[in-house]
Amino acid sequence: MSATVAKPDQTEGLYDPKEPLNYINVQHTLKSWLLTGDHKRIAILYLIGITFFFFLGSIAAAMVRLELTSPHGVMLENDTYNKMFSAHGIIMIFLFLIPSIPATLGNFLVPIMIGARDLAFPRLNLMSWYLYMIAGAMILCAFFMGGVEAGWTFYTPYSSLAKSQVTLTLVGVFIGGFSSIFTGLNFIVTIHKMRAPGMGWFKMPLFIWAHYATSVIIMLGTPVVAITLLLVVLERAFNIGIFSPDNGGDPVLFQHMFWFYSHPAVYIMVLPGMGVVSELIANGSGKKIFGYDFVAYSSLAIAAIGFLVWGHHMFVAGQSMYQGVIFSLLSFVVAVPSAIKVFNWTATIYKGQVKLNTPMVYALGFMGLFVIGGLTGLYLSSMGTDVHLTATYFVVAHFHYVMVGGTVTAFLGGLHFWWPKMFGRMYPDTLGIVSAIMVFFGFNFTFFPQFIVGWMGMPRRYHYYYFAPEFQPYHLASSMGASFLAIGFALPACYLTWSIFKGRKVGPNPWGAKGLEWTTQSPPITTNFETMPTDIPEAYDFDSGIDDSEYDEIFGKPKESK
Amino acid sequence: MSAEAHGHANHLVYHQYEDLEQQRESYIVGMWSFLVTEIMMFGALFLAYMIYRMQYQDHFYVIHKQLDWRVGGLNTVVLLFSSFAMAMAVYYHQVKQPKKVFNWLILVQLCAAAFLVIKIGLEWIPKAGHHLTPFYGTFEWHYGGGVPPEIAKLFFSLYFAMTGLHGLHVVIGMIVIGALQWMIHKKHPLVEDYIPTEMVGLYWHFVDIVWIFLYPLYYLMPQ
Numbered sequence: 001m002s003a004t005v006a007k008p009d010q011t012e013g014l015y016d017p018k019e020p021l022n023y024i025n026v027q028h029t030l031k032s033w034l035l036t037g038d039h040k041r042i043a044i045l046y047l048i049g050i051t052f053f054f055f056l057g058s059i060a061a062a063m064v065r066l067e068l069t070s071p072h073g074v075m076l077e078n079d080t081y082n083k084m085f086s087a088h089g090i091i092m093i094f095l096f097l098i099p100s101i102p103a104t105l106g107n108f109l110v111p112i113m114i115g116a117r118d119l120a121f122p123r124l125n126l127m128s129w130y131l132y133m134i135a136g137a138m139i140l141c142a143f144f145m146g147g148v149e150a151g152w153t154f155y156t157p158y159s160s161l162a163k164s165q166v167t168l169t170l171v172g173v174f175i176g177g178f179s180s181i182f183t184g185l186n187f188i189v190t191i192h193k194m195r196a197p198g199m200g201w202f203k204m205p206l207f208i209w210a211h212y213a214t215s216v217i218i219m220l221g222t223p224v225v226a227i228t229l230l231l232v233v234l235e236r237a238f239n240i241g242i243f244s245p246d247n248g249g250d251p252v253l254f255q256h257m258f259w260f261y262s263h264p265a266v267y268i269m270v271l272p273g274m275g276v277v278s279e280l281i282a283n284g285s286g287k288k289i290f291g292y293d294f295v296a297y298s299s300l301a302i303a304a305i306g307f308l309v310w311g312h313h314m315f316v317a318g319q320s321m322y323q324g325v326i327f328s329l330l331s332f333v334v335a336v337p338s339a340i341k342v343f344n345w346t347a348t349i350y351k352g353q354v355k356l357n358t359p360m361v362y363a364l365g366f367m368g369l370f371v372i373g374g375l376t377g378l379y380l381s382s383m384g385t386d387v388h389l390t391a392t393y394f395v396v397a398h399f400h401y402v403m404v405g406g407t408v409t410a411f412l413g414g415l416h417f418w419w420p421k422m423f424g425r426m427y428p429d430t431l432g433i434v435s436a437i438m439v440f441f442g443f444n445f446t447f448f449p450q451f452i453v454g455w456m457g458m459p460r461r462y463h464y465y466y467f468a469p470e471f472q473p474y475h476l477a478s479s480m481g482a483s484f485l486a487i488g489f490a491l492p493a494c495y496l497t498w499s500i501f502k503g504r505k506v507g508p509n510p511w512g513a514k515g516l517e518w519t520t521q522s523p524p525i526t527t528n529f530e531t532m533p534t535d536i537p538e539a540y541d542f543d544s545g546i547d548d549s550e551y552d553e554i555f556g557k558p559k560e561s562k
Numbered sequence: 563m564s565a566e567a568h569g570h571a572n573h574l575v576y577h578q579y580e581d582l583e584q585q586r587e588s589y590i591v592g593m594w595s596f597l598v599t600e601i602m603m604f605g606a607l608f609l610a611y612m613i614y615r616m617q618y619q620d621h622f623y624v625i626h627k628q629l630d631w632r633v634g635g636l637n638t639v640v641l642l643f644s645s646f647a648m649a650m651a652v653y654y655h656q657v658k659q660p661k662k663v664f665n666w667l668i669l670v671q672l673c674a675a676a677f678l679v680i681k682i683g684l685e686w687i688p689k690a691g692h693h694l695t696p697f698y699g700t701f702e703w704h705y706g707g708g709v710p711p712e713i714a715k716l717f718f719s720l721y722f723a724m725t726g727l728h729g730l731h732v733v734i735g736m737i738v739i740g741a742l743q744w745m746i747h748k749k750h751p752l753v754e755d756y757i758p759t760e761m762v763g764l765y766w767h768f769v770d771i772v773w774i775f776l777y778p779l780y781y782l783m784p785q
Contacts, residue, residue, distance in 0.1 A: 111578075116578065117577060117578045118577070118578035119578070120578065120579075120588045120592060121588075121592060122576075122578065181599055185592060185595045185596060185599070186592075188591070188595050189588050189591045189592045189595065190588075192588075192591055193584060193587050193588040193591055194578070194579075194584070194588065219595060219598055219599050219602075220598070220599075220602055221602075222599070223599040223600070223602040223603035223606070224602050224603070224605070224606040226603060227603045227604075227606045227607060227727075228606060231610075231723065234719075234723060238696070238697035239696050239697050240696050240697055240719040240722060240723055241696070241715070241716070241719055242610060242716070242719050242720060242723060246712060247712045247713070247715045247716040247719060248614075248617075248618065248710070248712050248713050248716050249614070249716055249719075250613075250614075250617075253610060253613060257606055257609075257610070260606075527577070532580075
């Protein structure tokens with residue numbers, strides 16, 4: 001039937017019957033999505049979930065920023081303000097940052113990158129998504145039933161005595177913890193046992209190393225915070241007060257147990273981002289990553305040392321000076337592996353053939369912002385300056401540089417890098433670069449003033465600052481920057497969605513990148529590979545030549561420079 | 563997600579695995595990883611308990627006399643025997659005698675039920691009668707020894723949180739073992755291989771070990 005010979009049309013509909021079978025078009029019913037075992041589909045479900053919660057968390061952030069434009073507040077009551085920043089923190093940390101990269105990009109890529117058909121436990125993976133959604137629903141219910149003003153840290157005795165919806169929120173966070181434990185467990189088993197024949201540990205992409213280290217932290221840390229928060233629930237619901245000073249209990253013990261997880265949780269959030277950036281930098285520079293072993297081991301080092309630094313959150317909470325000294329020293333030590341990564345990325349770019357596309361712009365932005373975030377962390381880990389800076393906007397700016405400047409930038413960069421793999425379509429690259437630059441500058445406008453105003457003494461979590469009206473310009477700058485940043489986040493949401501339906505179709509390897517995921521079709525079939533890979537090359541094996549044919553077709557051949 | 567649909571030679575193997583060996587190893591690594599999370603969860607509670615015990619050593623010694631070491635000891639024996647029964651069940655599954663697996667698992671269930679009856683009937687409910695339950699009625703301390711009532715309340719808060727969480731694990735274990743027995747009874751293809759029993763066994767031994775630590779910490783305090 002010669003009539004079926006179709007012209008290659010770049011804007012054909014998604015459900016074109018002539019399109020080769022892939023994980024998206026293999027089945028169309030809602031049931032086939034909600035009961036899927038396919039890690040790629042679950043990654044898409046997660047992507048929808050975290051985007052939704054990111055949007056909600058951003059609204060809460062917008063309210064906080066709006067309120068701080070005036071030294072006397074604008075529209076919120078004191079209590080409502082407390083609920084707003086709590087909502088922002090709880091949603092962003094537990095429902096966005098923790099699952100962001102592992103549950104979406106990690107879920108999608110870990111099996112493909114190591115040459116497996118799926119994660120080891122597909123149903124556990126699906127259950128993890130359901131637990132995540134249940135957790136999200138419970139936390140949202142708590143907000144609509146009156147909200148929580150205890151902050152995302154839930155310090156006792158305030159959290160155990162507060163009259164708001166702390167119990168429901170804590171149960172939600174507890175369930176969300178299981179969701180991330182299941183994801184971490186799946187990754188550990190998959191990476192240990194499911195690697196393709198010939199995929200040795202030191203042939204794995206650094207993305208996998210980062211996710212392995214992250215999973216170890218999830219497995220060791222999350223249960224501790226789960227039981228800690230459960231004890232607060234027990235105190236509120238059953239009068240079983242283990243942290244209650246009324247019973248001779250010690251609220252500082254809560255802080256220790258909380259930060260034993262919640263400091264490593266920072267590395268749960270940022271390590272996958274580092275893994276993403278390692279991929280982006282190596283592939284964007286067309287070069288084998290400099291010091292592969294060091295980058296791989298530094299992920300494990302961060303995971304290990306990251307468990308020994310929690311006390312730096314409590315320099316002023318009554319722990320002994322000797323504890324403080326040790327925790328301070330270890331906090332300096334944990335900066336070393338992060339620095340190793342940054343140096344190696346820099347050395348990778350050096351003399352590389354840099355393709356300055358959207359993912360690479362995000363990766364470069366990550367390096368700049370993460371370095372600022374990391375170095376200001378050293379101010380906070382030395383006890384002398386920390387006494388001055390504790391609970392000021394300096395801290396707020398520091399962790400936003402790491403969390404937003406680090407994790408969110410890496411997440412967006414990774415999303416742009418693997419988007420053509422996930423959906424088989426390319427977004428408009430120029431628009432991508434523009435929004436990446438907007439995110440970078442908007443972010444700096446938002447958070448750099450907070451370093452200054454924090455150094456000047458603006459306390460975090462304060463509703464007013466009428467006592468120091470001179471802080472207002474910094475807050476205004478920050479709020480304006482936040483609006484700019486919001487546009488930078490909204491743009492990708494629009495053009496990426498557009499590209500799913502109308503974007504230019506791409507083949508297996510639009511970036512000329514290395515790695516198993518670029519050897520299979522885009523989007524991949526349900527079992528990831530037509531024939532399972534066996535002969536695995538070294539990671540980032542650019543010395544064997546780069547296949548840039550598709551890249552040149554999409555982005556135009558670079559001008560010959562002699 | 564039926565295993566047969568994916569063209570493996572061995573119908574026991576799920577589509578994501580290459581062969582039965584890989585699947586078995588994955589299950590075992592997964593179970594041990596899960597137990598690591600359990601250890602961390604209970605570990606946090608043990609840490610809290612040890613810190614308070616160091617802080618209030620003398621008081622805790624006086625309070626712990628309200629716990630009967632003989633009842634706790636009986637429960638220890640019951641759980642140890644249940645672990646033996648579980649080990650036998652795993653052994654008989656490895657040598658493919660499902661009938662014996664089923665019967666040994668019944669013994670495990672009986673032990674678990676006996677543990678709960680002793681725990682709740684002989685320990686928790688009488689404690690409520692003595693006003694030693696922070697979550698039921700008013701908490702009172704009538705046993706002197708110079709113990710401030712709030713420290714006694716802290717002790718029993720820890721006691722009920724830890725034994726309660728352990729008891730919950732026993733109940734979950736009974737449900738899981740029940741499901742396993744039902745599948746063995748129905749000759750479900752999933753339990754043709756011994757690995758599910760092995761995994762349930764690992765979990766059950768873990769629940770047992772937690773009690774092995776709880777018992778001396780709460781019932782056998784040195785002067």
